[in-house]
Amino acid sequence: MLTSTPFPKSFASDNHAGVHPAVLAAIAEANAGDAPAYGGDAWTLAMEDAFRAEFGAQTTVYPMFNGTGANVVGLGLTLRPYDAVLCPATAHINVSECGAAERVLGTKLIPLPTDDGKLRIDDLRGELSALGNVQHSQPRVISISQVTECGTCYTADEIAELADFAHARGLLLHMDGARLANAAAELGCSMRALTTDAGVDLFSFGGTKNGAMGAEALVILNPELDAPALFLRKQGMQLASKMRFVSAQLTALLSGDLWRENAAHANAMAHRLADGVTDLPGVSLRYPVQSNAVFPALPEKAIMELQQRYLFHVWEADENVVRWVTSFDTTAEHVDTFIADIRLAVHGRSDS
Amino acid sequence: MLTSTPFPKSFASDNHAGVHPAVLAAIAEANAGDAPAYGGDAWTLAMEDAFRAEFGAQTTVYPMFNGTGANVVGLGLTLRPYDAVLCPATAHINVSECGAAERVLGTKLIPLPTDDGKLRIDDLRGELSALGNVQHSQPRVISISQVTECGTCYTADEIAELADFAHARGLLLHMDGARLANAAAELGCSMRALTTDAGVDLFSFGGTKNGAMGAEALVILNPELDAPALFLRKQGMQLASKMRFVSAQLTALLSGDLWRENAAHANAMAHRLADGVTDLPGVSLRYPVQSNAVFPALPEKAIMELQQRYLFHVWEADENVVRWVTSFDTTAEHVDTFIADIRLAVHGRSDS
Amino acid sequence: MLTSTPFPKSFASDNHAGVHPAVLAAIAEANAGDAPAYGGDAWTLAMEDAFRAEFGAQTTVYPMFNGTGANVVGLGLTLRPYDAVLCPATAHINVSECGAAERVLGTKLIPLPTDDGKLRIDDLRGELSALGNVQHSQPRVISISQVTECGTCYTADEIAELADFAHARGLLLHMDGARLANAAAELGCSMRALTTDAGVDLFSFGGTKNGAMGAEALVILNPELDAPALFLRKQGMQLASKMRFVSAQLTALLSGDLWRENAAHANAMAHRLADGVTDLPGVSLRYPVQSNAVFPALPEKAIMELQQRYLFHVWEADENVVRWVTSFDTTAEHVDTFIADIRLAVHGRSDS
Amino acid sequence: MLTSTPFPKSFASDNHAGVHPAVLAAIAEANAGDAPAYGGDAWTLAMEDAFRAEFGAQTTVYPMFNGTGANVVGLGLTLRPYDAVLCPATAHINVSECGAAERVLGTKLIPLPTDDGKLRIDDLRGELSALGNVQHSQPRVISISQVTECGTCYTADEIAELADFAHARGLLLHMDGARLANAAAELGCSMRALTTDAGVDLFSFGGTKNGAMGAEALVILNPELDAPALFLRKQGMQLASKMRFVSAQLTALLSGDLWRENAAHANAMAHRLADGVTDLPGVSLRYPVQSNAVFPALPEKAIMELQQRYLFHVWEADENVVRWVTSFDTTAEHVDTFIADIRLAVHGRSDS
Structure with missing residues (x-):
């Protein structure tokens, strides 16, 4: 039998951990004969219900294989060819996705220095002078990570302030929520309070680091962004054929309080x-x-x-x-x- | 408990099926404490051994989430920005990947009509007049599907003939092997006979339709193509963090004769x-x-x-x-x- | 002094010819002191007037360096990331632009065989079954060349029929008009009759082959497509700093009947x-x-x-x-x- | 007759100026009957001679329409899909090309803050820790502007130091030389001293701001980068059909000391x-x-x-x-x- 690392418990990453037993059980239960491929199966429908229960009735959700995929497909829904993303210099999309946003979306990331991984409105103002200038990429999306790559959290109020700032200028607010669950747990609030209620337009939901085997999701809260999602997920190489096995993982985490x-x-x-x-x-x-x-x-x-x-x-x-x-x-x-x-x-x- | 479709056994696709019990067991066995992320874990090393045993010592293999991902990352290893892929008009890369190759790689696909999904050398000759013409994309890769999207198979000799034709002109031979196992079973030969021994440079190996939950692989047989694979997999949004659970599926299929x-x-x-x-x-x-x-x-x-x-x-x-x-x-x-x-x-x- | 080719008059291409004297004179006249860069100069304003006089009041026009640039920027205005262009297999965009559309726009071209370089509605119907299918690129634009790469012309009625077909299905009609002037001269009609009046949404206007030194234009007749044009021209590397010298060439051709x-x-x-x-x-x-x-x-x-x-x-x-x-x-x-x-x-x- | 601006001499940009009379005369002289298109004409051959005389025998040179085109095509010769460009935050490629590098090349730009538009080695070291890390874009090119967007110049020694630093680490040195002539004039040296002799691998040469009508060039000094240049120029929409009229402008500037x-x-x-x-x-x-x-x-x-x-x-x-x-x-x-x-x-x- 294969054994895991010779080291004791790893402190390197939450993705060194295995799968929570309840998630593994949910996968096994989903192995019940035939099911339609590419979504439309009963487990995916149940997962969609679970996300709507958590994030509100207008929510649409698309299982993705990994966080890079969820981020890239999500940002792709918001960007015209000449648009740019404002993000902290530390952002996962900027430094840990091997240039996927630039390569797959052809977009410009504008990295902004921060003290603690958190963007603040004063960091953003200077970049908005580019709006309307045909020589410049056009800032279109503010992307934040919750929790940040520095382990810090935005409060619900801080997120709402960024969302209001963005929306007042025709911009959108995107969240890389690879560890959104950790933020909600830390702040003692619902995940909805940090997303839907704060004005986030769309976010990546991270299941893998929370105990799944491999299950992320793109969650769209602003219905105007939803139309091309199925196409971009497929083109973005994130469409699972036996999707039920990804959906079942997400449902295991979201239904109940796992x-x-x-x-x-x-x-x-x-x-x-x-x-x-x-x-x-x-x-x-x-x-x-x-x-x-x-x-x-x-x-x-x-x-x-x-x-x-x-x-x-x-x-x-x-x-x-x-x-x-x-x-x-x-x-x-x-x-x-x-x-x-x-x-x-x-x-x-x-x-x- | 959720139930599957109201229909009897589906004849729509081999990805309507669930997971083979041996694959599910292998996943559960891999859930043994911590393991390094992103490959380098014991299950991924074992999987690499299994592919080398099947396809030869020079084989490198990279688990991927789905066939589109394996195809796009694989083709990406072979293409300069101005290169084109010659493929049957029926090819999955041409008609069933929502333009991923064009979008992610920026490459041109040159679709060629066929009677039965199989490319033949006479289909290719006319396109090679573009070689050296700066107004044209440069044919660089011949991509075939084994089995084809029409359910037909190339014999080992037919593949070798295409490989020789390609190599003699500085081109490469790529195979979309989403159902390579079915071809080998039908022809009564090893998978190696249809790939390594026939001169295929790289191929996508399909596990999902063969009984896995979601496990494909990019297999590189021409070592000159290998160097950028880790980067392109990451950038191509195909890098699994808890990779052991993908690798374990592939090993379950390949070791033994499952x-x-x-x-x-x-x-x-x-x-x-x-x-x-x-x-x-x-x-x-x-x-x-x-x-x-x-x-x-x-x-x-x-x-x-x-x-x-x-x-x-x-x-x-x-x-x-x-x-x-x-x-x-x-x-x-x-x-x-x-x-x-x-x-x-x-x-x-x-x-x- | 340098001499031209040792051959007599070339029959290889209409771009082997030099510049018409009236165009050269217009360039020299434009060299009158300072002028704002990037358009906004008096010569560009006059050129815009000339195009509106020819093609109608709703026309917007953007000088471009070459035909590939005009085609790529124009198509870029019409395409979402997952869209495809239906075009004759002989189209310049398909075989003579070194894959620029695929590389720069990330788009899929779907080449259709024709007898004489002219698309007909029966050639198109089969491709429209892909509409709504998430596995497929979505046909969005029909692109025709007037005159075609085979030297043939569409009549105004044939163009109108294609435009009606496109618009009834939510598609757009694009024209590569590198030799639009030759078509209008041959058919004894205005250029407007073959574009605006026939329902063309946007087209590339060719000046270079008509006697200019190097002057093409993207002409937009459907105002809904216009908004991002300035950005895409810049990003598409087609923004001339001393634009007056391109505009003056176009005006020399269009004002009067040159x-x-x-x-x-x-x-x-x-x-x-x-x-x-x-x-x-x-x-x-x-x-x-x-x-x-x-x-x-x-x-x-x-x-x-x-x-x-x-x-x-x-x-x-x-x-x-x-x-x-x-x-x-x-x-x-x-x-x-x-x-x-x-x-x-x-x-x-x-x-x- | 059209008149230029109502203002006195513009101080807004050197591209508000018209064309130097000697350049205009050279254009008129090139209008001498037929010539092959796309280069290969006598004026392009003479221009190539002029560049080799200035920059050395190993020089290859490709006329381009504008600076953005020269920069993007040039960088395209150096970059693998997962590579990044290190540049000053003020660089034209970063802030004045509307995201062309990201969109057309799919590359990541890593902007580095500077005091005066000049990159120094200490600015670069920190970014090189990404080399070999599969999660990161790989720094591949250092791009500097001479003169910088702040009007400052690098000395020949400063350029050589950057080139040595780059080459010692397997990187390349690119120069945006939109105003290279101004630097050489200011420093009282040849343009060769600031490029070839300093170890620059390739650069954009700016003619337009120096008195041309519209003539830039990509100049390649490192012969290993040259092979795909013709293809990338065409694909990059920078291939002039009547190229002699661009080449003649460049020759007018370079031959003699204009x-x-x-x-x-x-x-x-x-x-x-x-x-x-x-x-x-x-x-x-x-x-x-x-x-x-x-x-x-x-x-x-x-x-x-x-x-x-x-x-x-x-x-x-x-x-x-x-x-x-x-x-x-x-x-x-x-x-x-x-x-x-x-x-x-x-x-x-x-x-x-």
Whole structure:
């Protein structure tokens, strides 16, 4: 039998985790004889109901294979050939999708520097002078990530302010919600409060990092954007033939509160981890912990020692900032053992 | 509990079928704690071994989400910005991928008419006069489907002849192998005989229609094409984060002979179906049965009657040609019941 | 001083000719001190007036550098990312633009075989079954060339019929009018009768082959298509900074009847040429002469002999069809000398 | 007769100027009967000789219609589908080409902030950590503008340092040389010293702003990049049919020293202008004057008053920085009158 990594629980990413048992069971239950391909099956219809229950009656939803696919197909619905996307420089679409937006959509991304991965209105104003200037790509969409790539969250009010700013200027608000569940869990609100109610036009919903096997979705809240979605999903190479098996995963997370349980648990583990190390000398948090990720600066020697035994990424090499991510199946014991090892690595042997 | 379609066994597509139990078991077994994301996990390494065992030591293989993704990423490895793909007019890349090749790759497809979905060298010669002419896209790749969209197969010799023709002119041979397993089963040979040994440069391997949940692969046999594959897969939105669950499906099909059993059974059911109806008046086969699909012309009235109770597609409306597809889980009983209903529909009640 | 070709008058293309003196004079006159760049100058405003006078008050017009640019920018105004263009297989956009439409627009061209370069409604019907099918690119534009790449013309009624067919199905009619002037001259009608009045939505206007130095234009007759034109022209690399010098060329052709004189003369020379050789044994016309091009089949030996002394292209090598093109500055003497040499080449020396 | 602007000599752009008489004469001389289209004519061959004389024997050169075309086709020669271009945030390719690079090439531009439009090696290092990371676009080309969009120049040594840095890491150095002539004139060196000898791989040569009617060129110094140039120029909609009229313009500038005379004169006028106003209260230069552009900060009231009578652009509205550009035909009298009016506008009437 194949075995997984020789390391203990990974802190490298929430996609190092496996699949939540309830999701795996839902997949197995969906294997019940024939079903129409490409959507239209009973499981996809049920999934659509679950999204409407969560996000409102006007919601349309399209299962996607991965987050890059959901982002690219979603942005594709909003952009004319000469349009640009305003996004934080740290955005996944800007730095972690190998140029898919530029290549597949032919669009320009305009990356804006931020302190903490969060766009603010003052970051945007300067770019809007390009509107109407035929030499410039036309800003059309503001894209934010919730939670951000820095682990921080926008409040519902902050999102609403961005949406109002966008809509007042004929722009749209897009959200990369790969970890939207973590944000809602952290803020103690519904996912709807952070999307539909805040004026988001469309977003990518992330299931994979929340315990699915591989299930993301493009969720459209502004019905004017919906018409070409089926075509762009197909063209964007995101149309699953046996779609029921993707839909069933999403339904397993959304019906009931599994999405919230998984996210809240992962967040709690991140806070536990941060709390266990921030008193250490030479350890400081680069960003506040607001989800399931911790970005500490550590002594370089400690990083090297810990990477012998734990999987995690160096985030900013120049400043010895690393990223630790927890997931639905990270246990308190995993965290406490890691804390102990971190303390040892920072203090040296004499610490014991 | 959700139920599947109200219809009996679908004859519309082999992707209406569910997942083979052995594949589902392999997925569940892969859910064993943490594993690195994006490949590099033990299941992906095992899958790579399985492909090398089947296709030769120089093989590289990249799991993909669907056939369109595998085709587009694969062709992307072969094309300069001004290159064109020569393909049958019936090719999936030409008529069933919503223009993904043109949109994502910016490439020109040059569709060539065929009688039976199979390209022959005489179809190609005329296009090669464009070579070196700066006003024309440059033919660079010949793309064939095995089995074709008409259910027909190329023999190993026919493929080798196309490969030799291509290579002698600096072109490459690409294969859309969404149903390569069915071809090998039908021809009684290895998949390697139809690819590596015949000179194919790269191909899409189809697992989904062979009993997987959703698992295709890009397989590269010409090592010169391999270098950018990781980048183009990511950019092509085909990089699975929890890749082990895709890899495990492919391994389940390839290790042992599950791929052949599934394909041979589906093919046998198609032959059984064809044999059961071709004696009927007004029924004739548009293409010979060489895989798991039957393309009969039927009286229009019979088509309308059968579509009340069975799922299948009309293929050429003008000529009353329909397509019936069998799958790994089509039983002899399914087929025999369908035959009886077809006979009734063609003959009318008095036939009984 | 540099000299031109060692050959007598070229029959290879109407773009082997130089610039009509009136056009050259107009360029020199436009060199009158400063003018705003990128349009907005007095010469561009005058050119816009000239196009409105010819094509109607709703006309908008955008100077372009070449025909490929005009075609690509124009089609770009009509296409969503998943749309396709229906065009004759012989269309310049399909075979003579090195895949620009696919590469720059990401669009699919669906080439349809024709006898004479002219699309007819029966050629189109079969493709419209793709409308609404998410697996297919969506036919959105019918693109015709006037005159065609075979030298043939559509009548105003034929164009109107295509336009009505398109509009009744939500499609648009685009025209590559690189030689629109020749068609109007041949048919003895206005250019407006073949475009605005016939229901054409937008077209490329060709000035270069009509006696300009390098001046084409995108002309939009359907105002709904106009909004993004300035952006797509810039992005399509067709925005001239010193635009007045392009505009002045177009005005020189359009104000007064220079366009018609040039085209009518070129056409007359083509008819004179055809009339002078069609009685010869082994000489037949592949297409009727309806503009400034002649497509004769000739004995292969005569082709080889004539190409020693004359520039012209072989059109269909398999069938020994060549193309002879006349231009505004082809004289009757040029033609008569060529005829004499053709007769000699076909008959051999004993003919004299 | 049409008249030009009601304003005196424009200071808005060097492309508000007309055509140098010697260039216009060269165009007229090229109108000498027939010539082959698409290059291969005698004037294009002579132009190629002129570029080889200036830039070295390995030079290949391709006339282009405009700077955007030259930049996009040139970058297209260097980029794989997943590559990125490192450029200053101010680069013309980033902010003044309406997203052409993203749309036509599908490439990612990575804009880097600079103080004065000049990239330095320290700006680049951080981006190179992306090399080999499959989630990231791969930095492949460093693109600089000479002169920059801020009017500043790189020294030959600075260019060589960037070229060495690039080549040592497998990257290439591209130059947008829309005003390369102005840089060479300012630095008192040959254009070759700033390109070939400094290790530039390929660059766009600007003729239009130097006195041509509309003539740019892509110049390739690294022969490994040359092979696809003819195809990409055609596909990039930059292939002139009557190319001799573009080539003749370039030859007029390059043979003899017309390029240098025109550039040196324009530069001298910019220095004269700057020298005439920098003593004024509230007037300061945003960038040093190193070419034919002056970027002064002015009192807002003076800007508004001057724009009633002069054409020029506001560059940074927040800081009241404007841009004044001189050209080959700006006279000392133009400048002195402008200076007087500026002094009046800044001081008010009492200054006289």
